[in-house]
Amino acid sequence: MRGSVRPRRFRRQCRPIREFLRGSPRSGFRCLLLVALVLAVAAAGPRAGWADSPLPDRPNVVFILADDLGYMDVGAYNPRTFYETPQIDRLAARGMRFTAGYAACSVCSPTRASILTGKYPARLGITEWIGGKRRGKLRPAPYQHHLALEELTIAERLRDAGYATFFAGKWHLGEGAYSPNAQGFGPDLAGKGQFYYPPGDRPAHSQEDDPKTTDRIADEAVKFIEAHRNRPFFAYLPFLAVHTPIQARRDLVAKYERKRASAPPDAWGRERANKVRQVQNHATYAAMLEQMDTAIGRVLAAIDRTGIAGRTIVVFTSDNGGLSTSEGHPTSNLPLRGGKGWPYEGGIREPWIVAAPGVTRAGSVCDTPVVSTDFYPTILDLAGLPLDPVQHRDGVSLLPLLKERPFARGPLFWHYPHYSNQGGPPCGAIRDGDWKLIEWFEDGQLELYNVQADPGEKEDLAAREPARVKALHDRLVAWRADVGALMPTPDP
Numbered sequence: 001m002r003g004s005v006r007p008r009r010f011r012r013q014c015r016p017i018r019e020f021l022r023g024s025p026r027s028g029f030r031c032l033l034l035v036a037l038v039l040a041v042a043a044a045g046p047r048a049g050w051a052d053s054p055l056p057d058r059p060n061v062v063f064i065l066a067d068d069l070g071y072m073d074v075g076a077y078n079p080r081t082f083y084e085t086p087q088i089d090r091l092a093a094r095g096m097r098f099t100a101g102y103a104a105c106s107v108c109s110p111t112r113a114s115i116l117t118g119k120y121p122a123r124l125g126i127t128e129w130i131g132g133k134r135r136g137k138l139r140p141a142p143y144q145h146h147l148a149l150e151e152l153t154i155a156e157r158l159r160d161a162g163y164a165t166f167f168a169g170k171w172h173l174g175e176g177a178y179s180p181n182a183q184g185f186g187p188d189l190a191g192k193g194q195f196y197y198p199p200g201d202r203p204a205h206s207q208e209d210d211p212k213t214t215d216r217i218a219d220e221a222v223k224f225i226e227a228h229r230n231r232p233f234f235a236y237l238p239f240l241a242v243h244t245p246i247q248a249r250r251d252l253v254a255k256y257e258r259k260r261a262s263a264p265p266d267a268w269g270r271e272r273a274n275k276v277r278q279v280q281n282h283a284t285y286a287a288m289l290e291q292m293d294t295a296i297g298r299v300l301a302a303i304d305r306t307g308i309a310g311r312t313i314v315v316f317t318s319d320n321g322g323l324s325t326s327e328g329h330p331t332s333n334l335p336l337r338g339g340k341g342w343p344y345e346g347g348i349r350e351p352w353i354v355a356a357p358g359v360t361r362a363g364s365v366c367d368t369p370v371v372s373t374d375f376y377p378t379i380l381d382l383a384g385l386p387l388d389p390v391q392h393r394d395g396v397s398l399l400p401l402l403k404e405r406p407f408a409r410g411p412l413f414w415h416y417p418h419y420s421n422q423g424g425p426p427c428g429a430i431r432d433g434d435w436k437l438i439e440w441f442e443d444g445q446l447e448l449y450n451v452q453a454d455p456g457e458k459e460d461l462a463a464r465e466p467a468r469v470k471a472l473h474d475r476l477v478a479w480r481a482d483v484g485a486l487m488p489t490p491d492p
Helices: 008-021 025-044 086-094 109-119 152-161 214-227 250-260 283-305 372-382 465-485
Strands: 060-066 098-104 164-170 195-197 233-238 266-273 276-277 313-318 347-356 362-366 412-416 426-434 435-440 446-450
Touching: 060 109, 060 283, 060 372, 086 283, 086 313, 086 347, 109 152, 109 347, 109 372, 152 164, 152 233, 164 214, 214 233, 214 276, 214 283, 250 283, 283 313, 313 372, 426 465, 435 465, 446 465
Parallel strands: 060 233, 060 313, 098 362, 164 195, 164 233
Antiparallel strands: 098 347, 266 276, 313 347, 412 426, 426 435, 435 446
């Protein structure tokens, strides 16, 4: 439009209104109907769906955590995957998909602790999955077997701000006095659908059609959402899938057995002494993942159905990489190297999705490296609550990234002074920009990779880049001193 000249189409659309204002009988009745329709829509309030209006204060938060799900297991990250994840893919299309989102550890309990506290596992002293005790050439560092009650979890922070809180699924951060009820998820909900599995991964009673209680978790979450549609809530759903034992509904297993007939045959590589699966074709694993994906879809549908989608943040991630080097080798993380229990990308890079209506642009992608400690301050920021840098001292709010603004997250660190069940020896790592350094504690060996150019970590550049190796290693050592990281010791 130039100056005050209006397009011919605009003048034509406005003619009924002008005629109505002039008292024209020809168009006045139609315009009255139009005005009535507009007023009715306005009175009805916002529609269910992912609104483009600004996110309101005190939005709901639904945090979905998969167990052992690999980066390459999800269609939104790997269109050629053997598995089918339409609901997770739909969530990615609604919000922002991070391509360099990391778990704070390559095994479960430490990452779960980092999400709830905003602190690195090494600072918390939870550096191993609770119950782990494998030994090797070195004596593994001691670790805490529960999340300390002194920590102010994100659930407690939101509860104190007036949120209803809900938990269903795998806890693995202590039991009894250290249960979810002691960490902000109750006790008002105890006995009303909230349940958890301490200290491990298996339900007490498995049902044939729901061996991982995937459907039950979704059932309880849907009931909670429907009951709390009129007040802010925080629902934390850590599924047991796709952790071992590999189990799923029989009809889904049969579906993927048929699909497997046209999939590539098994193929194997090596990671030190461990063989590594290089093909995705495991029918039961695929069925277990589809069952979880469908359950997630039911939760998303409940959010839409109750009309709260425009004020509900949904987060999805996994606690560590896919299981590819042991315990049945059910999945492949290729082209990423390694898997659960290893410091390579296959063990720590995760599917990472945040859908915050009014904040994240649908279908947006972020390549900035981020880590699971960042969820805590990001959720506070999205909820309009004050940050607590003393508590989430290792986490950074990612709100600028969610709004697609330039933002430098800073280096990421890992510390795993243990022997994993999956064959990984004690190690530490740092990623700073495109570069990643791995230190093996048994012999002090250092590996250097440009993971932006070489995400499969095929080419160790340590010998070519001695200055970079020294700078990154010095920073890693300084970080360990800052967080009080405990190291493995010689084992006579």
